[in-house]
Amino acid sequence: MSAGARLPGTPEPMYHWPGVDGVAIAGDTWGDPEGPLVILQHGGGQTRHAWKGTGQALGAAGYHAVAFDARGHGDSDWAPDARYGHELMVADLVAVVAALGKRRPVLVGASMGGGVSLEAVGDDHVDATALVLVDIAPQLEPEGVDRILSFMDQRPDGFASLDEVADAIASYQPHRTRPKDVRGLAKNVRLGEDGRYSWHWDPEWRSGAPDLEAMFQRQAACARKLTLPTLLVRGGLSDVLSEEGARSFLELCAHSEYVNVTDASHMVAGDRNDIFASAVIEFLSRTVPVSGAPLQPPHELHPHHEGPAGDLHDIP
Numbered sequence: 551m552s553a554g555a556r557l558p559g560t561p562e563p564m565y566h567w568p569g570v571d572g573v574a575i576a577g578d579t580w581g582d583p584e585g586p587l588v589i590l591q592h593g594g595g596q597t598r599h600a601w602k603g604t605g606q607a608l609g610a611a612g613y614h615a616v617a618f619d620a621r622g623h624g625d626s627d628w629a630p631d632a633r634y635g636h637e638l639m640v641a642d643l644v645a646v647v648a649a650l651g652k653r654r655p656v657l658v659g660a661s662m663g664g665g666v667s668l669e670a671v672g673d674d675h676v677d678a679t680a681l682v683l684v685d686i687a688p689q690l691e692p693e694g695v696d697r698i699l700s701f702m703d704q705r706p707d708g709f710a711s712l713d714e715v716a717d718a719i720a721s722y723q724p725h726r727t728r729p730k731d732v733r734g735l736a737k738n739v740r741l742g743e744d745g746r747y748s749w750h751w752d753p754e755w756r757s758g759a760p761d762l763e764a765m766f767q768r769q770a771a772c773a774r775k776l777t778l779p780t781l782l783v784r785g786g787l788s789d790v791l792s793e794e795g796a797r798s799f800l801e802l803c804a805h806s807e808y809v810n811v812t813d814a815s816h817m818v819a820g821d822r823n824d825i826f827a828s829a830v831i832e833f834l835s836r837t838v839p840v841s842g843a844p845l846q847p848p849h850e851l852h853p854h855h856e857g858p859a860g861d862l863h864d865i866p
Contacts, residue, residue: 553748554740556625559733561599563625567618567649569642571633576625577618577646578602581609586679586838587655589646590617591663593817595702595751597624599737600660604819607827612840613656618646620663622752624737632754636765639666640675647676656838658830660684660819661790665769672772679838680779682830685791685816687782687799688770694790694816695762697722702756708746715739715747725787725815773802779837780805783829785821786812807833 563576578598588608590601601617608615619626621642622634629638643666647655657678659667664686670676701722709715712732719735720728729735739747780803784796793810800806809829814821 553750553752554742557736557739557741560737563598563619567646569621569626569645570638571629571631573621573627573629573642575618575621575627575642575646577616578605579609579617580605580615581611581613583614585609585612585614585840586834586842587650587653588613588615588834589643589655589657590615591643591657591659591666592617592620592623593661593663594620594698594755595623595749596660597737597750599624600817600820603823604658604827604830607823607831611831611835613831613834616646616650616655620666622755624750628752628754632752632757634752634755635760636666636669640670640673643667643670644675654679656680656682656834658682658684659686661686661816665765668769668772671778672769672775678778680781680834681776682781682783682833683799684783684818684826685785685788687791687795688766688773688802689795689798690766690790691792691795694788697789698816699756702749706753708742708744708748709739710746712736712739712747723815723817726821770802773799776803776806779807779833781807781809781830781833783809783811783818783826785814785816785818786810787815787821788818790816 564578567575567577569575590605592598592600598617598619605615605617620639622628654677657667657671657676664683667681668683671678671681712735715735716728716732738750740750742748782796782799784791796808800808811818811822811825819826
């Protein structure tokens with residue numbers, strides 16, 4: 551099933567990979583297939599398109615970047631049994647890694663995708679070379695989370711036009727300029743038989759919301775077990791991950807590095823892809839270089855902080 555017809559101009563996925571339980575996963579790639587593999591996982595309610603700029607930058611730097619739509623999102627299949635838990639998304643990730651040749655990947659995940667990446671590594675489902683978490687940690691701000699969920703749950707009957715879609719997004723992201731040409735929003739919605747526009751995701755994905763406290767506890771346990779090079783990126787304007795929440799992660803994963811993109815919100819890559827992509831490439835150039843030099847063990851990394859009370863690295 552899907553939310554409706556894809557609109558003209560919506561980019562077709564370059565690939566479809568088998569997930570679990572018969573769910574097909576749609577994805578795009580950039581760069582040299584022989585370069586270090588970097589898998590990009592989007593946040594809840596987003597699609598692989600959120601990573602286009604980052605994927606292109608990674609590809610230009612010599613990496614093989616892969617972004618895919620999570621189950622129930624974008625051009626990936628909806629789960630026939632309406633199962634959308636993180637454990638299924640981790641299993642889909644494992645399946646995509648296998649389809650790509652079982653190479654050890656860098657995992658980059660924003661929000662929901664970051665939680666899935668953290669759990670995949672911390673619970674030993676994916677043998678990753680490095681981990682980048684984007685505005686996600688086991689301690690989040692309830693008000694920010696509620697604001698996201700309220701946005702996703704609005705207008706269950708859909709929108710009458712793309713202009714209404716643009717208005718809804720603008721009210722949620724007032725720091726961004728509302729686009730004059732709304733045709734670019736076509737990839738975010740589907741057109742129903744009733745002529746109304748609905749978000750691209752399966753409504754059942756939202757109805758099966760996880761137990762957040764249990765999820766945070768599991769992710770905190772995963773963070774304590776991390777030994778691979780790890781970077782946490784926070785949007786300085788984010789109301790989802792606070793500075794306190796970021797510091798709590800740095801305490802759980804003492805060797806991790808931290809970047810605060812001061813003028814970005816929760817959608818860090820979307821707000822300041824230039825800064826975000828540069829920060830990720832700089833991190834990977836030291837930890838998973840294109841040249842194939844050996845990875846540095848965690849105690850030899852050069853973090854942007856010196857423990858819980860250390861300095862945090864801001865990028866204006």
